[in-house]
Amino acid sequence: MTSEQKTEEPLPTSMTAIGYTANRPVDAPDALVSQTIPVPQVGPHELLVEVRAVSVNPVDVKQRAHANPDGFRVLGYDGAGVVVAKGESVALFEEGDHVYYAGAIDRPGSNARYQAVDERITGRKPASLSWADAAALPLTTLTAYEALFDKLRLTDASVGTLLIVGAAGGVGSIMIQLAKVLDPRVRVIGTASRPETREWVLSLGADEVVDHAGDLAESVLAAAPDGVDWIFTAASAKPGAISSYVRIAKPFGHIVAIDDPHRLDVVSLKSKALSWHWEFMFARSLHQTADMIEQHRILNRVAELVDEGRVRTTATERLSPINTPNLVAAHRAVESGRAIGKVVISDE
Template sequence: MTQTTNTMIGYTANLPTENPEAFVVRTGEVPAPGPGELLVRVEAVSVNPVDVKQRASAPAKGFRVLGYDAAGVVEAVGENVTGFAPGDEVFYAGSIGRPGSNQRFHLVEARLVGRKPSTVSFGEAASLPLTALTAWEAVFDRLEIDPDAQGDLLVVGASGGVGSVLLQLVRARAPRVRLIATAGQANAEWVRSMGAHEVVDHKGDLVAQVLGLAPDGVNWVFSSHSHEQEGLYARLLRPFGKVVAIDDGPRDVAPLKGKSIGWLWELMFTDPLHVPTSEHQRWILDQVAALVEQGAVHPTVTDDFGPLSPDSLRRAHAAVESGRTVGKIVLSGWDESVLA
């Protein structure tokens, strides 16, 4: 590799997206991968709610690079890494405990990286890692839904990034599970195209709508909007059912006790932060890549904001911050004006 200067886009203060200094460019030396690491030339990224939350409130500590979805090309391989070589196309989410992927050359732990699906572009691939990992872990690891499972899964917030890929994954790997999705009327066709069997209006009477479809209650609930919904889920779930939630906020789970309902959490970063020898996420991403190549799972890109720059990142953050996005926003390529 002849390139010696790395371009990074990050923040130095918690500024609103309207501020032109919300993101700034910094340059540094291209890092060398250490043991267990890959150096990746980033070709595309996507923006997730975690990026927005971090930019708005997490201390920059001088300068911080966000980005927890990427697709790119391996530039160099560290010691003790197997299965990767320079030139390999990869995709990954990485770890919130390390600098993110909004940089031209990114160091990432090889155990968290999967091979990029060969049938899609870098931008399309970058839409998948964080949401696919979250969905897979939530449904197959937390709720323990296996390929032979039968029952009803209520997907709350189905038109978002995680919900959109979760519907596809369940269709592909647990085909006898019925998917009941919540969405607004404007997004009903989108969630049906992602795999929902039934769609209920999230602004309507959920109890009447869901129990009209599943009179005895649903077996499982996945929720990205669960704050203060514990009583609602207690009414909708069968005895011994389970909820898995990915959003934040205090919980009073007492209403669930009467039916022995289990409340579970899913945080995609638990594995990268707390299980340092795990290669589970690498395995998941390779499974997802295979499903994409088979045509069973499709990227969930709804907008490509073009080359990566401070301005395009601000626009993407503003869109995600609005809470009205469907699917995923990606940024493909790099604005030549910011590259060193």
Template sequence: MKAIGYYQPLPVDDAAALQDLDLPAPTPGRRDLLVRVKAISVNPVDTKVRKNAAPEAGEAKVLGWDAVGTVEAIGAEVQNFKVGDRVYYAGSITRPGANSELHAVDERIVALAPTSLDDAQAAALPLTTITAWELLFDRLGVAKGGGAGQSLLVVGGAGGVGSILIQLARQLTQLKVIATASRAETRQWCLDLGAHAVIDHAKPLAAELQAAGLGQVDFVASLTQTQQHYAQIIEALKPQGAIGVIDDMPTLDVMPLKTKSLSLHWEMMFARSRFETPDMAEQGKLLAEVAALVDAGKVRTTANASFGTINAANLRRAHALIESGKAQGKVVLSGF
């Protein structure tokens, strides 16, 4: 089968950083679906793994944790899907990724794809949707339909996770949603997705909130550059507020949180699949719920750039855009 992968971590401008390969097709396990991949999208995790994770000697590592495709075969114990189903999912970080014609994935973290979106549009959603959903409901503890009189600050509102988090918070809670963006086009993107207000994260956050007449917030979803914004996030939060974090940093000092009795919550959407937690199937369920919201016209795709067919050259371009920090919404590719 066609696949895109690498043999050693290299800078994205090196032609060998991602290569077109011919690899054996995977064999589905007992709970697996074998999916013929039609479209993918690229996330920051792809670039981080490519730059830092060395494959086993002589073996290629295949990335890709967003996919839409058609089920070609099922494992012996699969219960919820059949051959021919059109599905979408993010997959597991502990298994080969979906940058390949055929891909095996555990059915518990899969859902039927939204019928109102084409393959590329749907491929933009899974990983960031799971991240945003778990961050909002499972980590920060906001109840569906709850949040009346409370506010959420989304730092990095125009990124992949921010773009879906704004929508979920608006559609499924009563929170006032405040996003951050530093460019005119990303500011408008956040407003179009439903943010009640947008402030500039290139300026001190607490001062920006005060200048906009918004005051301190109850929750912060810090999606990028947490270490850079950390002191301002603490200042911007009300006492007993909560911070949700997804990005990587060398270290994070929790002691400044004590004075206000603030809580810190990590979201890692691969945790359930990595450890096969008893509630692993919640990811498939939430993807199904979001597909229904999409088909009802309440949530829209976050795809914002199409980089053509799925091949090494186009994936290197997509990785370069992600690494630049200037991506707005999601980058998608479709077809081999």
């Protein structure tokens, strides 16, 4: 997966891809496997991208552990690479363009030599970043951006306090930056429990860090005695989480979650008239919504912020090349729950 593809040469008909054939623990010898499969055909609005770098997200781990592989499933929900072919209706990109994207949950992923991806959920790769550093951003950027601006309805005039639970993770790491750059009057409190994660969160621009290892509500209210206006969480399934959020939130506040609790008691939100939101960045592509192109616009906007030096990559661990052992190592790091920022793998 490291040779250069010259656009004047015919594209191959087959390629190497890495995925899973059964739901295995990450340390099983066949947790991820490599196979030779056909190069995908592009639809009218699709790009064929030669993949140069990928990153691993919690969704990769969840899919590998629980989702039906239907024989063989290619994972990978972040990618950066070069457009080598395009569908007949593509209007946003040309062959040779450098792009980055998060793909679609119901399509084969980026852990392959080539990937077909819809142009409307693809952005221009930040010119100032390497392939690896660009691949760290798309999924978490779209999640954070949609949570902040579509769900919490923040604007550049918003005034209040935002709590980010698990701020050292992939989504939290970019959300801190977007909130501080695009909503300068918003106070950002991040949660972290280790010295290295506290340092990381502060380096990204958080105004304060509190410990989430103990009584979360007590820690937050010590920093914000009047409570917070907005809460972002990837940990609503944790025992006692909802009661803590109700204690922390101001009346009429908003909470947005991205995790998958088996049960969720939201009745306790009523006394403060709190609003609960779900953020799922794959919803637009999964349901082919009329506004799918918003993800193209978001990725381009963030690429501008990166190239202006206002937002930086969240990559903290870089592996090379893109192969099965390195993808297993990345899955192991993400599954540990102790990863800071993003783990990326590239052919650089």
